[in-house]
Amino acid sequence: MALVKCDGVCKSYGKNSILKDINLEIPKGKIIGLLGPNGSGKTTLIKIINGLLETNSGTVLVNGEKIGINSKKVISYLPERPYVNFNMSVKELINYFSDFYDNFDSDVAYKLLEKLNLNPNDKLNTMSKGMKEKVQLILVMSRKADLYILDEPIGGVDPATRDYILDTILTNFNDGASVIISTHLINDIEKILDEVIFIKDGSIYLTGDADELRTSRGMSIDEIFREEFKC
Secondary structure (H helix, E strand, O other): OOOEEEEEEEEEEOOEEEEEEEEEEEOOOOEEEEEOOOOOOHHHHHHHHOOOOOOOEEEEEEOOEEOOHHHHHHEEEEOOOOOOOOOOEHHHHHHHHHHHOOOEOHHHHHHHHHHOOOOOOOEHHHOOHHHHHHHHHHHHHOEOOOEEEEEOOOOOOOHHHHHHHHHHHHHHOOOOOEEEEEOOOHHHHHHHOOEEEEEEOOEEEEEEEHHHHHHHHOOOHHHHHHHHOOO
């Protein structure tokens, strides 16, 4: 059984069609790149899977169940924009997540913070942008989820921070779980991808095993993207 199955998913706002007949299966145990130009529908699809938006038609199943309380329990989501209160300390955020999520592992969070030499009593509003990004990722990756969805996790941070974020993703997601990474910085993440999904104008344009696509096209995933979506 697929971890996530989208069947005929459509989403529009008035006459503006955002997603068009999305048919998609996300397997277990994979790191998957959700790739496409700005405005292609990536974030809308992510929000639907997370239960933050409803479809106009079609269905989404997570572990064979419709989106609801059970799906939200097993999905750990890092949105594109900041999602925590920057006036809180890291320790306060860890306590909040621990109270809110049954599958949040405080020990994992503190171990990851220790690697950063970060004082848990520090407030986020005293930190650099890159450090805030790291803390938010730590909170997401410290849950023992079935699916981690990361929307632009490396956007707007320096290369060293990107390397830390990718290493954190690789070494901390739950065994047997899957990770969906949506980004436009394909060259930075393609080395960790098992599969890719290209989305264009609200439709699935191309999907496949990352290594097989590289071999068949004789190009990197970044080069394939640039070729397929060139202006």
